Amino acid sequence: MLATDFILKNFNVKTDTNPNYIHNLHRDKLPIVFQELGFKIGVELGTSRGVYAETICQNCAGVKLFTIDPYLPSEHINSSVHDEAKARLAPYNYEMIVKKSNEAVHQFEDESIDFVYIDGNHMYDYTMEDIITWNRKVKLGGIVAGHDYRRYASKISRRWKVIEAINHYTSMHNINPWFIFGKTDTDRRCPSSWMFEKIINDSW
Numbered sequence: 001m002l003a004t005d006f007i008l009k010n011f012n013v014k015t016d017t018n019p020n021y022i023h024n025l026h027r028d029k030l031p032i033v034f035q036e037l038g039f040k041i042g043v044e045l046g047t048s049r050g051v052y053a054e055t056i057c058q059n060c061a062g063v064k065l066f067t068i069d070p071y072l073p074s075e076h077i078n079s080s081v082h083d084e085a086k087a088r089l090a091p092y093n094y095e096m097i098v099k100k101s102n103e104a105v106h107q108f109e110d111e112s113i114d115f116v117y118i119d120g121n122h123m124y125d126y127t128m129e130d131i132i133t134w135n136r137k138v139k140l141g142g143i144v145a146g147h148d149y150r151r152y153a154s155k156i157s158r159r160w161k162v163i164e165a166i167n168h169y170t171s172m173h174n175i176n177p178w179f180i181f182g183k184t185d186t187d188r189r190c191p192s193s194w195m196f197e198k199i200i201n202d203s204w
């Protein structure tokens with residue numbers, strides 16, 4: 001468990017609980033972990049304006065990043081969001097796939113990517129589907145991670161179920177350890193990203 005060992009050693013994580021909280025790792029530093037682990041091919045599900053995709057490209061030298069987002073028009077998404085992402089990511093080695101994650105997943109071979117960062121549709125079924133199907137695309141020893149392991153107050157966000165989906169998935173698959181990390185702006189006690197090392201292969 002190279003990735004897990006690296007995380008345990010470098011972030012002084014206590015292993016007496018599962019999930020393990022990493023208080024001194026912000027998600028912006030996760031790409032440095034990817035780089036230290038020699039990761040070269042990654043995917044971000046849900047790219048929006050490309051802000052976190054840019055952070056990944058800037059902090060993980062030599063990475064090829066696939067960004068996946070359908071850019072379906074909504075209250076928050078319009079063509080300028082898509083254009084902004086393209087402009088922001090232009091200097092980097094990236095490929096933008098304008099599809100829903102459950103459509104784009106068919107373009108990838110099993111065990112062909114080093115990491116995935118899941119930040120698309122946060123409803124329970126979509127999140128669980130993303131974890132299940134994209135876990136298969138990650139190589140053994142790679143990292144499956146995602147955003148928004150937290151509660152939000154707004155009406156629409158109350159329907160988000162990232163916490164339930166990742167709790168159920170890790171429990172059903174006996175994933176131990178897995179990690180929660182990063183702080184939110186609103187509540188410093190509430191960490192906001194999650195990750196685990198891909199250690200099981202259930203793609204048969």
Ligand SMILES: C[S@@+](CC[C@H](N)C(=O)[O-])C[C@H]1O[C@@H](n2cnc3c(N)ncnc32)[C@H](O)[C@@H]1O
Nearest residue numbers: 046047048051052069070071100101119120121
């Ligand atoms: C919170 S934003 C992502 C922010 C981005 N990861 C960042 O941190 O800079 C969520 C994005 O998910 C996209 N999205 C929604 N449903 C999706 C799906 N089924 N597959 C992929 N992306 C999806 C939305 O279009 C939106 O741009």
